[in-house]
Amino acid sequence: xxxxxxxxxIKFLSKRDYSCDELSKKLLSFCEDQSEIDYTIxxxxxxxxxxxxxxxxxxxxxxxxxxxSKFIFLKMKSYGLDIELIEKNIFEIKKTDFDRAVSIYEKxxxxxxxxxxxSKKARFLASRGFxxxxxxxxxNDYKYDL
Numbered sequence: 001x002x003x004x005x006x007x008x009x010i011k012f013l014s015k016r017d018y019s020c021d022e023l024s025k026k027l028l029s030f031c032e033d034q035s036e037i038d039y040t041i042x043x044x045x046x047x048x049x050x051x052x053x054x055x056x057x058x059x060x061x062x063x064x065x066x067x068x069s070k071f072i073f074l075k076m077k078s079y080g081l082d083i084e085l086i087e088k089n090i091f092e093i094k095k096t097d098f099d100r101a102v103s104i105y106e107k108x109x110x111x112x113x114x115x116x117x118x119s120k121k122a123r124f125l126a127s128r129g130f131x132x133x134x135x136x137x138x139x140n141d142y143k144y145d146l
Contacts, residue, residue, distance in 0.1 A: 004030075005027060005030060005031050005036055005037070005040045006040050006043060006044070008027065008030055009023060009027060009040055009041075009044055009049075009050075010044075010049065012026060013044070013049055013050065017054070017055050017058055017059075018050070018055065019052055019055045019056075019079040019080055019081055020041050020045070020050060020052050020080075021079065021080025021081070022079055022080055023041065023044075023050065024037055024038075024041055025080075027040065052081055052082060052085060053085065055079070055081070056076060056081055056085055056086070056089055057089075059072070059075065059076060059079070060072060060076075060089055060093065063075060064093065064096075064100070065100070066104065066128065067128050067129045068097055068100065068101065068125075068128055068129035068130030068131065068134065069090050069093045069094045069097050069129065069130070069131065070129040070130065070131055071128060071129020072089075072090065072093055072129065073086060073090050073129075074129070076089065076090075097130060097131065097134050098134055098137060098138070100130075101125055101128075101130045101134050101135070101138050102138055104125070104128060105121070105124075105125060105138055108124060109121060109124075118139060121139055122135050122136075122139060125138060125139075
């Protein structure tokens with residue numbers, strides 16, 4: 001069963017990246033023995049087919065251009081990544097939150113005067129996962145055509 005479980009796991013990994021926790025849950029439908037699944041995950045990690053660090057880097061790269069640190073944090077948490085790994089990535093992401101929020105704001109609303117309410121702009125940035133202090137800073141401190 002271990003051979004086929006490994007081949008199933010590699011088949012999944014050939015289609016897209018998985019976190020260790022996510023792949024483990026996916027393999028549960030093929031094998032109920034958790035020790036075999038743990039062995040398979042350990043073997044894949046050893047052969048460098050599976051890595052939570054690499055998965056988190058790719059996840060951040062996918063979402064960083066359009067979303068804020070809160071959104072990325074929740075996304076990483078939903079994939080079952082280790083909290084220390086999440087915090088390490090989020091610490092780096094928070095450094096650029098303001099610049100990305102301004103960029104996304106300008107892309108959506110432009111610099112010209114538009115008849116868009118303050119609350120709609122705030123909701124837009126908040127829905128993109130930016131912390132409230134960043135949202136208020138973008139909208140208030142820099143006086144973007146309110």
